[in-house]
Amino acid sequence: MKNMDVMLLSTSCIQSQLMKELLSESLGPSITLVNQHTFAYHDWNKPALILVDLANLPTSNQPWELYLRGFKDNISTVLLNTQDSISAQKLLQWPNVYGYFSHYEDQETLIRGLTKVLKGEHWIPRSMLIEMLLYLQSIKPITTTSIELTSREIDVLNLLSNGKSNTEIANELFVSEHTIKSHLYKAFKKINVKNRVQAKRWARCHLPLYDG
Template sequence: MKNMDVMLLSTSCIQSQLMKELLSESLGPSVSLVNQQTLTYHDWNRPALILVDLANLPDSSQPWEEYLRSMKDHISTVLLNTQESISAQKLLQWPNVYGYFSHYEDQETLIKGLAKVLEGEYWIPHSMLIEMLLYLQSIKPITTTSIELTSREIDVLNLLSNNKSNTEIANELFVSEHTIKSHLYKAFKKINVKNRMQAKRWARCNLPLYEN
């Protein structure tokens, strides 16, 4: 993971500024501080490692979370200040996740773990890796010989199954409401449903859901 931009995604506050300075001094590469708004304006001309500070970010689904998922070919993530009970499903929502640190982790362990991640290693307990593998094996295929959904159609159906309106889906995916209607029309034809209720039921039975 050399030659990567390293960014701390957090709110702009004293604690996050101190965290940024500590990480920059301890890890070598300079760490930049970004928030939910400035993140979406970043120029992704180099791969990036995003340190997601969950303690200082909203805990509900937000548009910037979907934006991160859309940038999965350019970024890797590490979660900071997670709850002790984080699940494999929740962890796998984050693009190319390389590790996580709970809110009670001491400074020495945090620096050691992040240094390992920067060397290209994972900082995930063996038990969690097994849980992640079992979860991935349990997911039903999202395409069949007769149904081939695009990645964006899958995103839209997943959000629809989480009871999002067309306006909310459009905001999360940074597209127009007309575009969402077009995706839904094409997806409905592919999965052979006639309305949103049927589409929700199909998605919940056939697609891995994003956990809120």
């Protein structure tokens, strides 16, 4: 993964600063520390590898989390300090995930794994790869020959399914309410529904990453 920005997404605290310095010294490329409030203002035109420090970030449909998951190109992710119980479904929600490290991994394993990732390899246990494959084989496809939703339309429908209002969706995706209305109008036409209730029911049946 040459010529990529490498960022540690965490909170601004002494622990995160020490981790950033350790990784920079051990891995070679300079690593930028960004927090959940500032990283949205970064210029994403250049490819980036995001090291997501889950132990020091608020999660579960936070604005920064939804913003990051909206990217499909130019960004790859590695999850740090994951829970032991992370599932294939949760792992696949992150854009271009290259690996994950649980909270009990030792420093040597972390550095060795991230070194592999920076060379373009994945650091995912075989058992998880099998689970991911089985999950992908079991889910209903998001698109059919007649329905092709954009990644942003999928994000909006997922949030709608979680009971969010247009204003709340706009705030979480960092766009205007008018933009959300436009996404919903286009999505409703594609999935052939007439209202939010029908759209919510459709999303629960057809969006594999729905987290109800």
